[in-house]
Structures are given as C-alpha cells and as structure tokens.
Amino acid sequence: MNQTRSTHKARKRLFIGLISITCFVICVFLAGLWVIPYIGLENIHPAASWIVGVIVLGLIGIVSVAYWGLFLNILTKKPLPGAKRFRGLTIKLFLPLMVLIGRIFGLDKEHIRLSFISVNNDLVLAEAGRYAPKDILLLMPHCLQSSRCDKRLTYDINNCERCGKCPIAGLLELHDKYGVNLAVATGGTIARRIVVQLKPRLIIAVACYRDLSSGIQDTYPLPVYGVLNERPHGPCLDTTVSIDRVEEMLHRFIDTTKIETGRTLSTGQSADL
Incomplete structure (x- = not known):
C-alpha cells in the first residue's frame, strides 16, 4: 500500500512538472506572437500592436488561470469551480503538449501517460458524485x-x-x-x-x-x-x-x-x- 501511494505521488510530481513546463512554453509562445511582429504592426495602425497585445495577454491569462486551477485541484483533491473545464484542458490541450515536451527531455511516453491517468483519477474523484x-x-x-x-x-x-x-x-x-x-x-x-x-x-x-x-x-x-x-x-x-x-x-x-x-x-x- 505504501509503495502504491509512493508511486502515485511520483506520477503526480511528474505530471505537475511537465504541465508547469507546458504552461510556460504556451505563455512564451503567445508572448512571442506579440513581441515578434511588434514593429511591423505599427506600420498597419498605431494601435494594432496594443490590440494584439491585449488579446495575447488575455490568452496568457486564460492559460495561467487554467494551470493554477488544475494545480490547486490536484493538490487539494477537492471540487473547485470549473473542475470539469480543468480536466478538459488537461485532456485536450496539456496532454498532447506534455508528450511532445517529454520527448524533448527524453522522458518515456509510458511514464507521462501513467502520470496523466493518476491525475485524471484524482480529478474524477473530486468532480464526480x-x-x-x-x-x-x-x-x-x-x-x-x-x-x-x-x-x-x-x-x-x-x-x-x-x-x-x-x-x-x-x-x-x-x-x-x-x-x-x-x-x-x-x-x-x-x-x-x-x-x-x-x-x-x-x-x-x-x-x-x-x-x-x-x-x-x-x-x-x-x-x-x-x-x-x-x-x-x-x-x-x-x-x-x-x-x-x-x-x-x-x-x-x-x-x-x-x-x-x-x-x-x-x-x-x-x-x-
């Protein structure tokens, strides 16, 4: 039983580490969408770069809120507002990116999927009645x-x-x-x-x-x-x-x-x- 709990905690730590890196990469990518064309957008309209900046910051905010909501849900194991959406983001957005980033760091796909299953089970336990x-x-x-x-x-x-x-x-x-x-x-x-x-x-x-x-x-x-x-x-x-x-x-x-x-x-x- 203690070994099972230890394995479960290790998988959750792997998941949290990968999802933290994934969230950071997404935010950097979104920020890059604003910074890279910043100079060129001014030639289209003086306010164009700021409009794009507001949109990008809004997207970064959404990703960050989703990440922290998921993070707290994992730690507390309690149903938080929007728990079902957090699970959806994990399944549809974070998992594919986590597998890709895991490959870059040489992590085995099996370990990533096992960590995902462990976290999914915790989210289901918190969400389901x-x-x-x-x-x-x-x-x-x-x-x-x-x-x-x-x-x-x-x-x-x-x-x-x-x-x-x-x-x-x-x-x-x-x-x-x-x-x-x-x-x-x-x-x-x-x-x-x-x-x-x-x-x-x-x-x-x-x-x-x-x-x-x-x-x-x-x-x-x-x-x-x-x-x-x-x-x-x-x-x-x-x-x-x-x-x-x-x-x-x-x-x-x-x-x-x-x-x-x-x-x-x-x-x-x-x-x-």
Missing part, C-alpha cells in the same frame, strides 16, 4: 479472459462458467452484487460503441496505460476512472486486475439509495436487446 448502479459502466478489455478458455465471452460475457481462473468471474460477481453495467470490448471502436449504446454517467475502465489514456481522451466530458490492468505475461495476454480495487471504486461512486439492475454487454451484442 454518486450515481445509480445503472448509470455506472464497468468497461473491461477482452484480454482479461484466460487464453486457455474456449468460451466466447467477447460475444456474450454471460457464457462465462465462473470457474475463477480469470478475473471475469469476479467482475460478474460485482455486477450481480451491485447491479452495475458490465461490458467487455475487443478494442477502442467497440468500446466507444458500447458507451454510446449504454449512455453511462460514469465509467470505471480497466486497461493498459495506452488504452486508458486514449479512452479517457475519446470519452471526454464523460468521467472515466482508470484502473490499470496487470500484465504478468506481457500485453494483451492473460492480463488480470484487482477485483478489490474495482469494488473499492464502486463503493465510492454508487448511490445505494438508487439500486437498479444494470446489464452485461459484450462485442456483437446490442444494448437494446
């Missing part, structure tokens, strides 16, 4: 199924015999116990289709760091809490996940006064069935 079980989706990758299993779970997860040799049985038990939606997807396209069909208000997604970071970006503004899978045999083969961790998040997000039964959904099925 509690929901009826039918509004929560457990979205799972098909690689959780044992490679030695001959059941077609990617078509219908209910084909699982619950033998306990892979995490699917435990996830089905969570579905039965709490009434949340449970879905298995074979890729990003199928996952997006399932989200569109079920229309959840919150997703608890299990995947590798790459699929989680891209999935969080694709589904914004829908809050996605990411749980990293474990890959003892390498990527996409007999992966596993902590059922206790998933259940812990269900305790955090479920509104027990609105118990309703959710559905299971897999590749090849329709949510309308």
